[in-house]
Amino acid sequence: MFCKSKKKRNKNKKDKRGKGKMLQKLNFRPFVIGVIGTIASGKDSVSNYLVKRYGFKKIVMSNFLRAEARKRKIKPTRDNLRKLQAELRKNFGEDYLVNKAIEMIKTKDHMSMRNVVIDGLRTTVDVELVKKELEAKIILVDADPFVRFMRAKKRGRKGDSTTYEQFLHQEAIESATFNFHKTFKMADFKIDNSGSLEEMEKQVDKIMKEMRKKKEKEKVKKEKSKR
Template sequence: MIIGITGPNGSGKGEVANYLKSKGFIYFSLSDVVRQETQKSNLSLTRENLIKTGREIRKERGDGFFAKQIISELKDNSVVDSIRNPSEVEVLKQMGNFVLLGVNAPVGVRFKRSKKRGRVGDGSTVEEFVKLEEEENRGIGQDPIETLKMSNFLIINDKTVDHLHIQIDKILDFIQNEKSTNN
């Protein structure tokens, strides 16, 4: 099975991916592809530059470009992080056996996590964090809200890491049970 992960900043996508890696999943990130493309342009890896590069490339090469870059490397038990565009979901669905996991949390929780993470450009106040998020949702390329709506499963990650892991395990069990029932 190939599991895609989508969700807003600070929702816990990375923790979901790390947990799946600990269960033997092979990790891929569409953001890594964007980072590589940004570095090719000799730009610093700021959030602003990553968004700008991502938008430019999606405009030039199509919305599903980043997913197409990794598709040949995907195998069973892969996890694909940082899916931010519905076309990327459509590309990955072509692989078959693809499940999109949405991860979300209240904005206050996500802001606290982003502050703790300390990434440049995440916003220093809740208001700034929300404004940056709204800007990301506008324009060409990214459409995280519509992408989140495409999720097969949605995790509300507003409790402990252990609780998050329990939710992931329940989803994995459900998928395995569905798979066995349909075979």
């Protein structure tokens, strides 16, 4: 299930289930991981490693937000995107953005969405819905605040803080806006990404092994119950 990513199967081999069938029409559920975390903690690094090492397909929540910002001709700074997200949730419901991700997974060709990582879940509603609708497992990524500030400064995204004090203030605003305190408590696993990339990858590998073992146990238990 969580094998290292391989090349696509021989195109000449026919898929007996039919290429055009969508997930809703199948007795099939992709394996979904949701990634949550603090600013510049390495959420992208974790999700990108899942793509590279385990062959996951990646859905980035902020892409839906950036698309909306382009429509409205709003500069995609961190502060502007935060305000836009709060506005969309207020006007169209707390589940507006997460439902876009869920809909994408449920309507994509099932073979192309077998393993999916959703990067950028923010609120308790986001997490609750992906757990309920997709049985997703949630990974929380965090790191030392100053380490995260230095990473944010290095990547130089529009709207990122230029001083440590600004960084802490920005984080406090986002935490209050999206109630991170409650959201983070809903995680199934946690990664401390204060160290090197290699250390982070080892933690991801460990989590994937735990998930695989649990999945295998559940499968055996289910088979026994059918006898």
